[in-house]
Amino acid sequence: MAIALVCPGRTTHLWIDLLKAQDPSLQVDVWPDLVPGRLYEMAITWNHPPGSLAAIPGLKCVSSLGAGVDHIMFDETFPEGIPVTRIVDAGLATEMAEYVTLMTLVFKRELFSHLERQRARIWRKDAATKQDRVLAVGVMGVGEMGSAIIRSLTALEIPVVGWSRTTRHPQLSRSYAGPNEFRDFLGATNILVCALPLYRETEGILCRETFYSLPHGSYVINVGRGRHLIEEDLLSALDDGQVAHAALDVFRTEPLPEEHPFWSHPHILLTTHIAAITRPENVARQLVENYHRVCANEPLLNTVDRSRGY
Amino acid sequence: MAIALVCPGRTTHLWIDLLKAQDPSLQVDVWPDLVPGRLYEMAITWNHPPGSLAAIPGLKCVSSLGAGVDHIMFDETFPEGIPVTRIVDAGLATEMAEYVTLMTLVFKRELFSHLERQRARIWRKDAATKQDRVLAVGVMGVGEMGSAIIRSLTALEIPVVGWSRTTRHPQLSRSYAGPNEFRDFLGATNILVCALPLYRETEGILCRETFYSLPHGSYVINVGRGRHLIEEDLLSALDDGQVAHAALDVFRTEPLPEEHPFWSHPHILLTTHIAAITRPENVARQLVENYHRVCANEPLLNTVDRSRGY
Numbered sequence: 001m002a003i004a005l006v007c008p009g010r011t012t013h014l015w016i017d018l019l020k021a022q023d024p025s026l027q028v029d030v031w032p033d034l035v036p037g038r039l040y041e042m043a044i045t046w047n048h049p050p051g052s053l054a055a056i057p058g059l060k061c062v063s064s065l066g067a068g069v070d071h072i073m074f075d076e077t078f079p080e081g082i083p084v085t086r087i088v089d090a091g092l093a094t095e096m097a098e099y100v101t102l103m104t105l106v107f108k109r110e111l112f113s114h115l116e117r118q119r120a121r122i123w124r125k126d127a128a129t130k131q132d133r134v135l136a137v138g139v140m141g142v143g144e145m146g147s148a149i150i151r152s153l154t155a156l157e158i159p160v161v162g163w164s165r166t167t168r169h170p171q172l173s174r175s176y177a178g179p180n181e182f183r184d185f186l187g188a189t190n191i192l193v194c195a196l197p198l199y200r201e202t203e204g205i206l207c208r209e210t211f212y213s214l215p216h217g218s219y220v221i222n223v224g225r226g227r228h229l230i231e232e233d234l235l236s237a238l239d240d241g242q243v244a245h246a247a248l249d250v251f252r253t254e255p256l257p258e259e260h261p262f263w264s265h266p267h268i269l270l271t272t273h274i275a276a277i278t279r280p281e282n283v284a285r286q287l288v289e290n291y292h293r294v295c296a297n298e299p300l301l302n303t304v305d306r307s308r309g310y
Numbered sequence: 311m312a313i314a315l316v317c318p319g320r321t322t323h324l325w326i327d328l329l330k331a332q333d334p335s336l337q338v339d340v341w342p343d344l345v346p347g348r349l350y351e352m353a354i355t356w357n358h359p360p361g362s363l364a365a366i367p368g369l370k371c372v373s374s375l376g377a378g379v380d381h382i383m384f385d386e387t388f389p390e391g392i393p394v395t396r397i398v399d400a401g402l403a404t405e406m407a408e409y410v411t412l413m414t415l416v417f418k419r420e421l422f423s424h425l426e427r428q429r430a431r432i433w434r435k436d437a438a439t440k441q442d443r444v445l446a447v448g449v450m451g452v453g454e455m456g457s458a459i460i461r462s463l464t465a466l467e468i469p470v471v472g473w474s475r476t477t478r479h480p481q482l483s484r485s486y487a488g489p490n491e492f493r494d495f496l497g498a499t500n501i502l503v504c505a506l507p508l509y510r511e512t513e514g515i516l517c518r519e520t521f522y523s524l525p526h527g528s529y530v531i532n533v534g535r536g537r538h539l540i541e542e543d544l545l546s547a548l549d550d551g552q553v554a555h556a557a558l559d560v561f562r563t564e565p566l567p568e569e570h571p572f573w574s575h576p577h578i579l580l581t582t583h584i585a586a587i588t589r590p591e592n593v594a595r596q597l598v599e600n601y602h603r604v605c606a607n608e609p610l611l612n613t614v615d616r617s618r619g620y
Binding site: 097105108114117152154157264269271273 | 416565574
């Protein structure tokens, strides 16, 4: 009876301490140093190497360390029939809403123009706000993250429209759903936020066609996953001015390679996957609870619909 | 029967058009070109030269073009007994809340550190957020502006404390009032927001004693008035690191003189009095309504308590 921690490149001792604080009797081993012959009922993973989970003996469930499970779903070798669970952390959604609100206001209130005017010692009151030029913030993904974003922007009376591949947002007056309504949604927003989960149907959704369905000079904020974005399509839309500025927190390759053109692009504001960070202390309880459930053959919490992909 | 527009340095033709759109029969003259012998029941003013209002014949009420009336109250020559009214514009409070939320998040989420890391191509995930180091945003002034700010920050689940010279904020669990509770209030916040009206008792409230009652390394956001701030006290508190960073939208002298040290200070984010801008189209109706009331000897809307000063 043991847990395998499969999080290469991450420090694991804090996680082990927190898990054991919940249940001192736990046996937690860190991949790749698993003990031969030992069975691991549960794997806790973040960016595991494809194939590594399939090789763990005794596996009865896999839990993602974060809200996203795309790293598991995209692993073709991952055995069917093993349930996948994810972390539900209200704090994550709040942090995400903070980040998106910050970037929305940076664009809406033209913070960079103010910084430039300060550098040049120019006192100007007019044209100081994009206030009247914001159609609406368009939030793609209306789940836990998207809803927190919508709540925060609505409190500021910023108009918001939502889109999701499958469902309409229940509280939003202007909510779009499905591929057929995607173009109408894009036409109604000039600050586009991607807060979608990543799965086959959303991969590459931030592409040329999407950018050119927005009004000219729109803004793009990606807090989903790097693979939502076709990088060269963003660069050429920025060159055209079709996209005025982008704020990116996630990338296809992380850490972002030093020679990547995003680093020095004057119209890209880049942060290093910090929009919302899972706090170990908030989630250790959920992980151990699910471990006890899997050992007792009880139903798991926060399972992922594997056919849907998230 | 006429209105005098006393707003030196401002373009007035838009105002005249908007007022006449409400009532085409209005006679509106622009100070100093008033018509000799004509009586002006109402003056609409922004930063009038002291003494100019007292010299206007027939004056029965004065309306500020903005939410602030300090420019009128500080004019010692302004005749007692003439009622003063101000603009109540919900849009102003919303814009103010946007600005304060933006600056709060710039500090809380360390936007400037992210911009520096991007310039240096440094991928770092740790220490990326001041998240756990924000005690609470402390909002001074819990009127229309302060309440909108509190509402917006609360939607983001950011802890907020309030202080006002006279009243406690009704919805806030941690609300302080009066000079006796000022020090306790300051000890409970590390992002201090001044959204106070300016009058004798609040002038210079952002001073050395205030700054040193905050925890070391706090932030200051001034969206009140330039005269709330003792400028040299802020500069020395910034030198000490007692105040880590300040965002200032208002100044003792506006436009801020080109040689002023604020322009180039590395820990001052300076904007040019754009946090919330009165929108003529929103307020013309209120002004004309009060003009009709004063002509008909009816009670005025949104009068200011002159003994209180705001």
